[in-house]
Amino acid sequence: xDFKEILKDMVKRxxxxxxxxxxxxxxxxxxxxxxxxxxxxxxxIGVEYSTIIKEMKRASEILEGGELAEVSVVTxxxxxxxxxxxxxxxxxxxxxxxxxxxKARYMLKMAVPKLKELL
Amino acid sequence: xDFKEILKDMVKRxxxxxxxxxxxxxxxxxxxxxxxxxxxxxxxIGVEYSTIIKEMKRASEILEGGELAEVSVVTxxxxxxxxxxxxxxxxxxxxxxxxxxxKARYMLKMAVPKLKELL
Numbered sequence: 479x480d481f482k483e484i485l486k487d488m489v490k491r492x493x494x495x496x497x498x499x500x501x502x503x504x505x506x507x508x509x510x511x512x513x514x515x516x517x518x519x520x521x522x523i524g525v526e527y528s529t530i531i532k533e534m535k536r537a538s539e540i541l542e543g544g545e546l547a548e549v550s551v552v553t554x555x556x557x558x559x560x561x562x563x564x565x566x567x568x569x570x571x572x573x574x575x576x577x578x579x580x581k582a583r584y585m586l587k588m589a590v591p592k593l594k595e596l597l
Numbered sequence: 598x599d600f601k602e603i604l605k606d607m608v609k610r611x612x613x614x615x616x617x618x619x620x621x622x623x624x625x626x627x628x629x630x631x632x633x634x635x636x637x638x639x640x641x642i643g644v645e646y647s648t649i650i651k652e653m654k655r656a657s658e659i660l661e662g663g664e665l666a667e668v669s670v671v672t673x674x675x676x677x678x679x680x681x682x683x684x685x686x687x688x689x690x691x692x693x694x695x696x697x698x699x700k701a702r703y704m705l706k707m708a709v710p711k712l713k714e715l716l
Binding site: 522523526527529530533534537538540541542543544545546547548549550551552553554555556558575580 | 641642645646648649652653656657659660661662663664665666667668669670671672673674675677694699
């Protein structure tokens with residue numbers, strides 16, 4: 479499987495999955511997948527969150543919280559789950575507000591080693 | 598129930614629950630509860646995250662994501678779940694890395710209306 483196929487498989491298997499992106503912490507995307515008919519701008523979300531996630535990594539180090547593994551954000555219009563892939567890249571998925579957060583967390587966890595192999 | 602009792606009840610009912618705090622987005626706490634023998638500095642975590650959460654609220658507005666409801670962060674040493682209580686205050690719980698994130702999310706959701714009544 480290539481990057482796109484891994485992202486597609488992940489989005490399709492999560493209830494409410496809208497889109498996913500593999501992105502650098504510098505906000506530059508490697509690959510994205512969007513379910514047909516979905517207009518979520520996953521790259522824009524990724525760029526906005528990349529700064530916040532960098533800030534969280536820093537906070538986690540200050541608080542001796544260990545390595546940042548995963549962040550989930552629930553808002554009125556949807557859910558975003560982010561998981562670190564390497565020091566440089568993270569994986570992000572966007573779900574509808576009714577999406578299955580637990581399944582998304584699981585699918586991200588499963589996808590990370592596959593993406594790592596390709597990086 | 599007063600603030601302390603609500604926090605205590607929440608921490609005690611979540612597997613791996615360490616501590617909880619009700620805090621302003623300005624980093625000033627109203628009340629905290631720490632399980633006996635736990636040395637988690639929940640106020641310090643709250644202060645560090647309050648800035649990040651403010652940043653997330655801003656990002657969520659920019660992205661038209663609607664109101665920020667909940668943030669979960671999993672690191673090597675533990676889990677933190679945050680839920681907005683009002684425009685001024687948020688509720689935060691700290692769990693061990695093996696803690697029950699799903700139960701914590703549920704308990705926070707249940708605690709918020711009770712806290713709101715007291716504010």
